[in-house]
Amino acid sequence: MDDLFNSFMNGPDDKGRFGQFGGRFVSETLMPLILDLEKEYEHAKTDQTFWDEMDDLWKHYVGRPSPLYHAERLTAHLGGAKIYLKRDELNHTGAHKINNVLGQIILARRMGKTRIIAETGAGQHGVATATVCAKFGLKCVIYMGAHDVQRQAPNVFRMRLLGAEVVPVTSGRGTLKDAMNDALRDWVTNVRDTFYCIGTVAGPHPYPAMVRDFQSIIGREVRWQLAEQEGEGRLPDTVIAAIGGGSNAMGLFYEFLDEKSVNIIGVEAGGKGVDDKMEHCASLTGGRPGVLHGNRTYLLQDDEGQILEGYSISAGLDYPGIGPEHSWLHDIGRAQYVSITDKEALEAFQLSCSTEGIIPALEPCHALAHVMKIAPTLPKDHIIVMNMCGRGDKDVQTVARYLGFDMSDTEGRSAD
């Protein structure tokens, strides 16, 4: 690292800001709670017993480190850059989400909280939270948009098997942002015993920094794993990840922010296309700065500052905001942000299945679709590391529907 003052890794400041983004835009009832959380986290961060417990669970319960896998057939198929996949889909519960949940639940236990609440979109964060709550015998309540409850039925059943109460949210439009509103309402009502376990790098300070810190295990592993396979000191040339709120991406990016040679790319969900119709979830490419859910960040909103619903084939990217640190990295130009449409993501889904035998979640398919665009244009010694942040079991039905495949037909014929 050059010197501390030029580091991209110092944020947030003491007001919880990354440049103009972030902050603590919450009601007074919650303010003492997030100050308390910040104090507790600052203490835990420098407490070796906290990290010892995390490391032990990461290893024996989650299955870390997740492999860094050279995708040989994919590389050959695209005919350019050398592609590595960071296999966070192999974690317990099938996604990166559990990295963060473990940290927050251990913190909750240290704070003496007995009831855990969380919001979930695709259900991955809900399943991870329900899982860790079951492991520690904590009461767990998951808020999930009524529409998502329907389209992610297998995950709803999983959460209930794990002992969580799943509350279908019908307020507002019954989507992920409404689930977050209802979780905040629960928290404001049950302030004494309840811990709010946020699933992404958004929300009021200290959540964006705390969730990033818990997820940054991803990038730290990539650094030593790549050195092991490519030689001491070899860094990736490009790191790339999909972004809804942006936790798997921050987890991969953070380690490399001060490595000037590393090109950083975040991929937003372009839905049906980033245009005036707003049928997408690309907050950075199609939104503007605003304040929602405790932080200032890029948001999908109308001219009056009313929040718009995002749209994506992937329920995990279906959020009108993005973590504030991404907004800052975007504005200062340290990271590049692009968008990928549903159609492109589905093509990537099929390519991953057929060339690598990996059925990916639709979220990382967005990152893979961008890899498909850039890899052929890059030299063979250019190393791309992409975060394969979730597995696709939960999405098989959605994909079947889009591809016109009738799941009830045992002969495997096409629906049309």
Added chain:
Amino acid sequence: MTRIDATFDRLRAEGKKAFVAYVMAGDPDEARSMEIFRALPGAGVDIIELGVPFTDPMADGPTIQLAGQRALAAGMTLRKTLAMAAEFRKTDNTTPIVLMGYYNPIFSIGVDTFLSEAKAAGIDGLIVVDLPPEEDDELCIPAQAAGLNFIRLATPTTDDKRLPKVLENTSGFVYYVSITGITGSAEAQAVDVAPEVTRIKAQTDLPIIVGFGIRTPDTARAIAAVADGCVVGSAIVSEIAQGRSTEEVAAYVKSLADGAHSA
């Protein structure tokens, strides 16, 4: 001196507690909303809280959220809310109007532009739920400089150590939230509220108005008796939601105002 300060001077001289009513601008539509808004002073309302609709009202319960959705569906915006206040001011230059809502619509217009338009429209104070003292630089300080009161919420979680920070840049009055929770929830209990008001009074000379969980004239009286007044929101909004006429809404508001004024 703002209209808010003048109103509390008058109430003190009359030996009366304040009754504050909340309505959502544009609910169920602009014309009906304007009619109800205009009827409030005659129904005994001392201060009007005019809600600005927002898609994501995190601190509100279903009653206020649905009112916001009705208003947005009918085309209400922050600028049209200001226009309603300006229209109201043509016939009433004494009843204070406090805008209540969330920060994003204001941030979207731009703080300086908003403040000059709000001042011109005859707004007296602001309650912005998602701006705690930690974010005072955003709107609170500029609003005070523009001559608007910035009214802060104190809650049961605001302990003695934190209270000075909450009171520091507050003006007009302090809005004490009677419960931990959202608007329109459990009934406020005077026995819980009284010691809290005493606790806050020890640190400020500002009037303390109590809100959340008040929906009957009896509760209005009981809560006003242990504070400087009370606020009713969700209960009035749900009368409007049930399709009551302006006269019926005004009669209900009057029963609450009488309750508070008899304290």
